[in-house]
Amino acid sequence: MKGSSSDVLHQAIDRRFAIDHAETNEVVAINNDFYMDILSVFHAPECFDPDDFKKYPVEVILDYLKRTHQFYLQKNLPELSFAAATMAEREPRLVTLQEMFLTFFTDFRDELEKHIAEEETHLFPYLEALGKADAIGKLNYDASSKMKLLDFLLHHNDDLENHLQDLVKKLELMAEGAKDSFALKMMITRLSFFELDLRIHGRLEDEVLMPMALQLEKDVLKSDSIQFGG
Numbered sequence: 001m002k003g004s005s006s007d008v009l010h011q012a013i014d015r016r017f018a019i020d021h022a023e024t025n026e027v028v029a030i031n032n033d034f035y036m037d038i039l040s041v042f043h044a045p046e047c048f049d050p051d052d053f054k055k056y057p058v059e060v061i062l063d064y065l066k067r068t069h070q071f072y073l074q075k076n077l078p079e080l081s082f083a084a085a086t087m088a089e090r091e092p093r094l095v096t097l098q099e100m101f102l103t104f105f106t107d108f109r110d111e112l113e114k115h116i117a118e119e120e121t122h123l124f125p126y127l128e129a130l131g132k133a134d135a136i137g138k139l140n141y142d143a144s145s146k147m148k149l150l151d152f153l154l155h156h157n158d159d160l161e162n163h164l165q166d167l168v169k170k171l172e173l174m175a176e177g178a179k180d181s182f183a184l185k186m187m188i189t190r191l192s193f194f195e196l197d198l199r200i201h202g203r204l205e206d207e208v209l210m211p212m213a214l215q216l217e218k219d220v221l222k223s224d225s226i227q228f229g230g
Helices: 005-017 032-043 058-085 092-136 149-155 160-178 182-222
Strands: 138-140 227-229
Touching (some): 005 032, 005 058, 005 182, 032 058, 032 182, 058 092, 092 138, 092 160, 092 182, 160 182
16 A cells, blocks of 8 residues: 555545456546545544545445445455455465455455345345335336345444444454564554445445435325336
């Protein structure tokens, strides 16, 4: 992770908007105001205010969350997995620690991938259908596969940030006997930043998207001008 902390933050956001255009390195357009708001939160997480993001359409929030999912799956997790799997190649004394860490990290990765799959399969398509309902005059969503937002909130696991925090703490404890290890320091730094990223992602979902979605669902379901059907 080279460059200033500001550069790293910019890259962390920019990279998720280049997922679909990796070959040309083209950055997909993003709402400039939203970009600055999300960048400010990365710089100062303690200043996160849901109202700063509720001014944007649901579609803008959804787009960022979906691109962040793809960034995690296509870039972040593979890079972290590779770094974890090659720690001992650079520093053979880390073999035992690496094996222990990989067990913890694999469990976390599987849990995150499941979390993303649940949202991409059940929640996001429904919210997209809600967002289009007013424009097309129809809630175009299969009722048999619809998952109510309340059900999703009740049953969806959303504690990944704390699990990653625990993983970082475990790694720090493991590193007590190798405090001069560059590989371990880098892994702890990268995981700590990933934890921050996940916490911001989770707060956008829980404190911004969910309240907006619940209100949108309420408005759509009580509307006399919208038809319902798959």
